Amino acid sequence: MKKRLFLAILVLTAILGCTAHAYMDVSSDKWYYKNIQTMSDSGLLKGYDDNTFRPDNPITYAEFVSVLKRCVSPGSESSLSGHWAKGAMEYAYSNGWYDYDEINESLYDTAIPRYMAVKLTVLSMNLPKTENDDGVYWRYMNEIKDFNSIDGRYGYLVIRAYNNGVLTGDENGNFNPRNSLTRAEACAIISRAAGMADIKPSASAEPDVPIAPQISVRGGVSENGKLQVIGTQLSNERGEPVVLRGMSSHGLQWFSNFTDRASIAKTAQAGANVFRLAMYTGENGYLSQPDNIKNKLYSSVDGAIAEDMYVIIDWHILSDGNPMTNVAAAESFFNEVSAKYSNYDNVIYEICNEPNGNISWSGDVKPYAERIIPVIRANDPESVILVGSPTWSQDINAAADDPLNFDNVMYTCHFYAGTHTQWLRDWITYAIGKGAPIFISEWGTSAADGNGGVFLEESQRWLEFLNANNISWVNWSLCDKNEASAAIAPNTGVNWSTDTLSQSGKFVFDNFR
Numbered sequence: 001m002k003k004r005l006f007l008a009i010l011v012l013t014a015i016l017g018c019t020a021h022a023y024m025d026v027s028s029d030k031w032y033y034k035n036i037q038t039m040s041d042s043g044l045l046k047g048y049d050d051n052t053f054r055p056d057n058p059i060t061y062a063e064f065v066s067v068l069k070r071c072v073s074p075g076s077e078s079s080l081s082g083h084w085a086k087g088a089m090e091y092a093y094s095n096g097w098y099d100y101d102e103i104n105e106s107l108y109d110t111a112i113p114r115y116m117a118v119k120l121t122v123l124s125m126n127l128p129k130t131e132n133d134d135g136v137y138w139r140y141m142n143e144i145k146d147f148n149s150i151d152g153r154y155g156y157l158v159i160r161a162y163n164n165g166v167l168t169g170d171e172n173g174n175f176n177p178r179n180s181l182t183r184a185e186a187c188a189i190i191s192r193a194a195g196m197a198d199i200k201p202s203a204s205a206e207p208d209v210p211i212a213p214q215i216s217v218r219g220g221v222s223e224n225g226k227l228q229v230i231g232t233q234l235s236n237e238r239g240e241p242v243v244l245r246g247m248s249s250h251g252l253q254w255f256s257n258f259t260d261r262a263s264i265a266k267t268a269q270a271g272a273n274v275f276r277l278a279m280y281t282g283e284n285g286y287l288s289q290p291d292n293i294k295n296k297l298y299s300s301v302d303g304a305i306a307e308d309m310y311v312i313i314d315w316h317i318l319s320d321g322n323p324m325t326n327v328a329a330a331e332s333f334f335n336e337v338s339a340k341y342s343n344y345d346n347v348i349y350e351i352c353n354e355p356n357g358n359i360s361w362s363g364d365v366k367p368y369a370e371r372i373i374p375v376i377r378a379n380d381p382e383s384v385i386l387v388g389s390p391t392w393s394q395d396i397n398a399a400a401d402d403p404l405n406f407d408n409v410m411y412t413c414h415f416y417a418g419t420h421t422q423w424l425r426d427w428i429t430y431a432i433g434k435g436a437p438i439f440i441s442e443w444g445t446s447a448a449d450g451n452g453g454v455f456l457e458e459s460q461r462w463l464e465f466l467n468a469n470n471i472s473w474v475n476w477s478l479c480d481k482n483e484a485s486a487a488i489a490p491n492t493g494v495n496w497s498t499d500t501l502s503q504s505g506k507f508v509f510d511n512f513r
């Protein structure tokens with residue numbers, strides 16, 4: 001059998017050398033220690049750059065298929081452009097490990113369900129049929145208690161995997177076909193299927209791509225799914241920390257020509273994974289021309305969705321100071337928009353850009369949030385909601401002292417490098433220390449009036465601080481206005497490119513990745 005031949009080669013090359021892998025989070029007393037070590041030392045697996053393996057994280061389609069492909073056919077990987085696992089996926093498909101209707105590219109970075117992992121393992125490893133295969137369901141009677149919940153297309157493959165000793169059920173005897181499996185479990189299943197439990201370390205077949213790219217700002221919605229807030233950390237659907245970085249539009253009433261799908265796509269291609277749509281309420285914005293502005297907003301949200309971007313719908317109060325001034329309009333707006341986009345993981349709601357004037361957190365902004373958040377939650381129970389604070393969203397300490405009682409809420413902090421310096425970073429540190437999740441939904445390299453500077457040294461200090469704290473950020477603003485904070489050189493027009501960025505834009509775009 002081809003598989004055995006390859007394994008024999010691995011055993012032989014084992015003599016040549018040994019690169020023992022020691023992962024910080026895989027200790028030798030763990031049940032999966034041996035499987036992970038063996039496969040890593042054989043070059044079939046690689047952990048993350050920070051020397052972790054993250055054994056309890058769910059494994060994705062892309063990761064699972066890549067490891068299988070390395071087992072049966074080591075060597076060239078990912079010469080194709082596009083997704084890093086595309087080569088392995090196409091190899092798997094062309095070898096009949098899965099059918100065209102079972103996996104498409106939008107699934108690559110999602111958790112693979114157990115029934116699919118079993119099918120891929122059985123077919124790639126050519127696990128032999130057993131007498132109880134194909135319809136003789138004794139395992140169903142005796143061992144797989146939830147056999148009825150396995151799609152008929154996969155039942156015999158699950159039985160074959162059980163009969164080959166590749167996996168067993170959970171403590172209740174269930175297979176749980178639709179559950180994910182952890183990276184450690186996947187490793188155990190594949191190494192058992194490959195019959196390699198006793199293979200000694202080998203230096204062969206050093207993989208040239210990691211088992212998975214680290215969670216990073218590159219991940220868009222297809223990679224990270226529905227966001228959630230865990231503690232103070234924005235996290236993806238799998239509970240892993242995630243950082244969003246991107247651009248804010250300028251006011252939709254003035255610069256919506258830079259919020260079409262093409263501009264969003266160019267921003268995404270530069271490495272951003274979030275786009276903010278600043279829908280001014282005042283200054284001839286939404287309150288003066290609601291239908292016109294809403295149409296611009298919706299077409300931009302749809303553009304962002306098409307580009308796999310997270311998108312922030314920003315109720316951009318500014319001249320209206322107290323968010324309570326237009327609370328009724330805000331309620332009906334957020335009711336409509338959250339109903340419209342409740343099925344999309346892309347959308348993040350920012351309910352008040354920058355409260356300002358003679359107001360307080362506890363007396364004005366918090367009560368406003370307590371009216372708007374339930375309106376959104378009624379349509380969209382789990383989306384991330386961003387909340388500003390008085391003094392143009394700098395009073396995060398007041399919010400941290402008297403927090404909102406809702407899940408998946410973050411407090412925005414806005415800074416302009418020419419105006420806000422170490423003291424505001426200290427306030428963020430204070431707020432995080434009190435358990436308040438912070439999101440920078442707007443910052444500029446200029447002074448607070450949007451002009452002056454640019455202040456790149458202070459901006460650099462800010463970005464280092466945000467990186468060190470895993471804080472997401474959105475820069476003001478993607479337009480070609482003649483002001484220092486604008487990311488595109490003055491009067492460039494919509495055919496902008498990364499070659500026509502302003503000084504600010506160059507600095508910011510260089511920092512997306």
Ligand code: IDC
Nearest residue numbers: 283318353354392414416442448449450483
């Ligand atoms: C500024 C724009 C500027 C515009 C002004 C008033 O850059 O062209 O004339 O608004 O509409 C904020 C606000 C944001 C400001 C920005 C810079 O959220 O609307 O944009 N800023 O002043 N908070 C702090 C700074």
